[in-house]
Amino acid sequence: METMEEFERALKSRDCQKILEILDDYLEKIENEDELRAFLEKVETLILKCEGSDAYELAHEITHIYAHLGELDKGIEIYKKLVEKYKEEREKYLDALYHLADAYEHFGMPNKAIDVYEKLLELEKKIGNKREEALTLAHIAINYDELEEVDRAIELMNEASKMFKELGDERNYLVSILDLAHFHYEVGDYNRAEELILEVLKSPRDAEIEVNARIVDAEIKAAQENFKKAFSALRFSLLKALETEDLFTLAFEALYEFITGLFEEKLYKEIYENIESLAEPFEDTNPEYTKFFIAIGELAKLKEGQENRYEEVYTSIEVNEFKELLDELKKIGTTVLKIGF
DSSP: OHHHHHHHHHHHTTOHHHHHHHHHHHHHHOOSHHHHHHHHHHHHHHHTTOOTHHHHHHHHHHHHHHHHTTOHHHHHHHHHHHHHHTTTSHHHHHHHHHHHHHHHHHTTOHHHHHHHHHHHHHHHHHHTOHHHHHHHHHHHHHHHHHTTOHHHHHHHHHHHHHHHHHHTOHHHHHHHHHHHHHHHHHTTOHHHHHHHHHHHHHSOOOHHHHHHHHHHHHHHHHHTTOHHHHHHHHHHHHHHGGGOHHHHHHHHHHHHHHHHHHHHTTOHHHHHTTTHHHHGGGTTTOHHHHHHHHHHHHHHHHHHTOOOOHHHHHHHOOOHHHHHHHHHHHHTTOOOOOOOO
């Protein structure tokens, strides 16, 4: 009851930050769809009275709920209303346009995202804000990549990258170079992709850029069938990501996706010959990870029909999440033969 009373008080006082704080707890107490829709209407009204980042954070949360209900357009409409609200206030209008474009991008509508970003770009050119112009160009490039128009994405990202370099914006310059490496990898230009990755890795950089660079490097090396170097890149990515929890999650998920792909392609030898390079660094600090990676190698041997210790290692693992991931890998390629009489 207290959460519901808090919610009503926050609505009355237009305390958008408080609504964000109690949102998850409040949603858990909603019992049916009618209650949910009534809640959404109340919060929508509040969003239009909020200012700054709180309004957009709430819009993002509410749009996710509408998307879950299969009514994404209703969520997007909130962003459009914010654009309309700030039409006569230039800076706030630009910010609202950006968030509308970002929403289209986030919810998988790249064509519409591009349309709004291009409108934003025109306004930024008139103002002469070169940094924002470069950032918007980069966003447009990423959305063209989503549409598989990679040549256009490369053209625009090159333009953005040049602008970042001229502005002395080192971080965004490196991010743009990393995106370009990924684009060139997608079109099969591995040599150019490798050149760009080397440029990123030779420069002073933060952990996030390095982790992502190593992941892209692993993709390039795997495409060239150099699996030893691909695993080495992923190892560096994982170790660098130890600096922060979010980064480690990113690196670990990329690694698991990579390994899943190898199982799907039945590249078992490539797995068990290289997986120990991932296991070794965790022997002293977190042996559960070591056991997990060893189990992956043993599973690859099992699937290839070789002698293995999979069950022994699997049983020794104490982290249930690791066992669940291994179970998923074990299912890959397994089919049930149904015979009708």
